[in-house]
Amino acid sequence: MNHWYDWVPLMLLGSSLLPGLVIFALPERSVRLRTVLNLSGAVVKLLLVGWILRHIYFDYAVLFETRLTLIPQLDLALRIDPLAMLFVTLSSVLWLLTTIYAIGYLEGAPHRSRFFGFFSLCVTATVGVALAANLFTFLLFYELLTLSTYPLVVHRGSDKARRAGQSYLIYTIVGGVLLLLGTVWLYTLTGSLEFTPRGFVADLEQRHHPALILIFILLIAGLGVKAALVPLHGWLPQAMVAAAPVSALLHAVAVVKAGAFGIVRVVYEVFGVQFAASLGVAVPLAIVAAITIIYGSIRALYQDDLKRRLAFSTVSQVSYIVIGVALAGPVAAIGGIVHLVHQGLMKITLFFCAGNLAETLGIHKISEMSGVGRRMPWTMAAFTIGAFGMIGLPPVAGFISKWYLSLGAIEAGQDWVIGVLVISSLLNAAYFLPVLYTAWFGTPPERWPQARDFGRRETARALLFPTLVTGASALLVGILAATPFSPLAWAKLIIEREFY
């Protein structure tokens, strides 16, 4: 590490790791200090991210890379590239908002130091996953993510939470083992694990191709657990027992995104998308993603528990990213990569809203939501934007993703994908519109049984502010998709500079 900017990736990690470690040591009563540490860490990270984005966007010839040799030829390597920054930006922005939300949500709850400690650790792991410059580093942070999210899933300590945590742990550890096996096997074949634009395995001899197919399956299965690919998705609906900020973290910021992001890295920077297509693994991956999209939507249709419905919706929506990658074309890849951000914004909005309803009125089920729009109009307005985005209605962000994915399917000659997207949109409409109808046009009860009083406000400010910010963002990134600094522009930049 010869230059100061070699430290930048570590600074990104440190901005959440250090406050997290300090928070662990804080006594429960140090509310103010904990809040200051939480927020200052998130703000510092965001400032750093803004500064780095500026550098990358204007193509300053600075390589931000940290490399520490742990074992000969196996470095702990962190590198900042456009794809990494897309994920880092998303997780940093959403971390700040989720932290604010969690502060409001957990007000007066026990074990907050433990919660926020692991919360920060979880974001550190996510940033590590994003910045990983090789599969080895990726694997380390990927497993750290598993370990740091487990305490959050079981945080409530109920039997249900423990069962969900156990299920989560079994699924993710098995996934981790599969990923490890694939990584080790790959290393024995290639002697390298460095992420390289357009991949590094294409030069291997023809006789290794069957092994490469098996490695691909191992890696995708390992990552597919967190990305909730069917049939590896079972942990996600169960993990819904966790608190709303944790659900937001699992669905929008960290865990499922880490899985989907890993699949992007593996397809593009390990195998190379053209080589993956020539190996014949891209189309099966697209088929698995398509099955997941339809399966998740069908299962979501009949869930009365709001968070469970949203969980199955995540199962479906995250596979949009996978299908975009698997279509092996630049336009579809833009759709897939931009959906990483769009889905994050929309889904976190929906989970914040679910949390608001639960915290304010004790509503957990859709059948209890009758007329809630009149009692909590801002929350339900944000929910409406999120739901419209999930359906893919313009001008919300989800429309832009679907537009590019569909164009990409045409470009790749895989017209059947459009059918899948259309069916998915129909199913999304079928499971989101009744919720909106119930909330806005149902007759509200005379009084809500578990209502908490927030005076003239519909709910606590700390709960409402992040919800409105993410809801408005989901709308704005759709409307302003063609502006130079939009997620879409960034996704195009990634595809142009890195992969094609």
Place this chain on the structure above:
Amino acid sequence: MALLLNVLLALTLLWPIILGLLRVYPPTAYVARRLLPLTLFLPLLLVVLPGVEAVLPLPGVLLDSVLARDTTTRLFLLLIVLLLGPVMFQAPAMHGSGGRRLLFELLLLLFITALLVLVLSAGVLLFFSAATLAGYALYGMLMCGASTAGRRAGHVLVVLLVISDLVIFELLLLLAKFDVDLGFAPLRQTLAGMPDQIFLFTLMLTGFGIKAGLIGLHLWLAPVWVTARPLLRLAVLAFMLCAGLLAWLRLLPLGQLHWPAVGQVVQWLALAMSGYALITGLLQSRQAARWAHVVLLFFGLWLAVLAMLLIRPESITAFAPIWHFVLFACVPALGALALIGQYRAPATLSGFAVVNLVMAVLMLLAVVPANGGLSGMALYAGGMAVVVLAMQALTRQRVMSNAMSRGTRIAVLILLNAAALSWLAGGLRLSVETLWPAIGWLLGAALAGWLFGKLGRGRAKLPPGDILVIIRPVLNGFVGGGYWLGEVVLPRWRSVLMQRVQQGWQQLAQLAIWQVLEIRLARWETAILLLLIVALVMSVFSG
């Protein structure tokens, strides 16, 4: 002037949004409610300000959209002002309670914004976005305080809106596939020469046809019309005009495209629409449903105009001087009829409205060329069907008990006078000789309508929908099927799979292999052995 127009274009869309924000903020809510009617002032300015076309690019907005003002824009803006004016003025009185009133007013502002974007958009993508927003906002307005029947009707509408949006999405994708610029102007240049044009056209017709009440896709109209409050019928009419008819006029502009293959299809559709809507309209048991079918026939009539001009674009020389006037006479007349029907009102008002409608149709039929062929027939059939059904509905008009408010009365009078002025102005451009054949046919139609009205009492059986209302059973089937698949089949497969795995596990457990393995796994030597095995497998595969 160009700068002023561009500023106005932007302000026209921003104003309802600003007003919406003021409305939700309690200290400014009262002011916002008072300012609500002024929302239509800026569009009105856009109509009356002289000058040619204005174009306002919106870089970065919805994949680089463009707003524009042309002659058609001005006509439709004026129609919006006329139709939604009464809604805006009376909106504060429509809902008593605070929450519902706020929701309704916000939806109304959203609806108006969407309609204005529809009219001002110069590209399909922005148009599509606005049509979607307008559809859902309209649905929301209809649902505010709706009865059970109204809610059912709303469900039919929303299902069809979803289908419509998906169809239009497909259309946009196909257009993008052929690398076509999605602006209306470049699209028109390339449309007729594109491959798969019949498929494209089908998507175009059905996607926007749902919103314009095209036959077979019109199932939402009569139930919604019957159950909606009179003022909201004006909103429904504005939606059909802007999201349906305007889309056709933008994509298949009158007289600018020669597309005979498509024209043939459209003329048959127009004929079928006239016949079907006339028969079902005559059999309706509810008065409002009859007027809904008149609206349906009106849109069918425009389909016939489109057909004729797609087959014979040269006929535009006859249509060009009057088509704006026809549209501007028919729409306010239909709007007035929508309002009058629900109140105790002098019969002369309804009669005057029908006269306006008939005169507008007369103007249209007067310019049908003698050698019009089947498309000419379709136009005549459409026009006569409008008159037959309107006369029948007029004859069967019952006196309602609830009195008309002063605001509604003023609105009706404005609408009727606008309609009368329009057909008078248009009629001055025609020579009397051209009118005679059409007058004969229309008199016959009016007589037939009157007779149907007098003779058919007590024979009408159809509920507000019609025999094609299959949405509910289809939806129920879909829901049932989905439930079966989502809650029975998939979980059952999953359970069976899990059971099999469990059974296998239990069988293995009986052999106590796993206990032994667990104990062994806790030892270092076993771990090393396992790692060696893995390494061996890898080395075999990696050669």
